[in-house]
Amino acid sequence: MESYGKGDIFTRRIAIKTLNAWEPFTDCVSILFSFQHLDVVDGEDELPEWRIFWVAGLTLLRTIGHVLDKVDKPLSTKHAEVISRNWMRIKTDRQQNRIFWDFVEDGRNNLLKTYSWGTSLVKDEHGYFVEYKSGDDAFQLFREAVYWWRHQLEKIESEITEQTT
Incomplete structure (x- = not known):
């Protein structure tokens, strides 16, 4: 996992938290917590619990x-400038932001547009786990995406604050 800042996602206090985007982020953190404390069943259930969280x-x-x-960018000219600039950076540097493009965007599109899960239940010597289509642990990719978003939101908050002071 790439490093997107220090501190545990569950305990580190975020200094500036004015963006509305923190609300769905907080829900993602709760889902990550559930993933980390969820027993993946042996696949006999028709709809295992992890799939709802997924x-x-x-x-x-x-x-x-x-x-x-849609919500934060229209708040002010400063918000629009900073959010647009950061979104352009995410778009132009897909390699640096591959967790967004290869997991968040691709995974969400596949799931919501074609109901393709991109995951499979795999058993190894430690038990069952959910493998993403890339061969990576799906829950670990989710964790990386949560850290990535925290880094992006903190960067945007910092830039907005710098411009307003």
């Missing part, structure tokens, strides 16, 4: 960006 989690990860664009 749908909600992928949707909310993408919702953060939509709230930034």
Whole structure:
């Protein structure tokens, strides 16, 4: 996992928290907590519990960006400038932001537009886990995406604050 700031996602206090996008982010943190404390069953259940969290989690990860664009960006000229500049950076540097493009955007689109989960239940010597189509642990990718979004939101908050002071 790439490093997107220091501190545990559950305990580190966020200094500036004015954006509306923090609301869906907070829900993503709650889902991450659930993933970390969830026993993945052996696949005999028709709809295992993790799948409900998966749908909600992928949707909310993408919702953060939509709230930034539709709710936070119109708040002021400064908000619009900073959010637009950061979104352009995310768009132009897809390699640096691959967790967004290859997991958040792709995963959400596949799930909501074609109901393709992009995951499979796999059993190894430690038990069952959910594998993403890339071969990575799906819950670990979700964790990385949550950290990535925290980093993005803190960067945007910092830039807005710098411009207003």
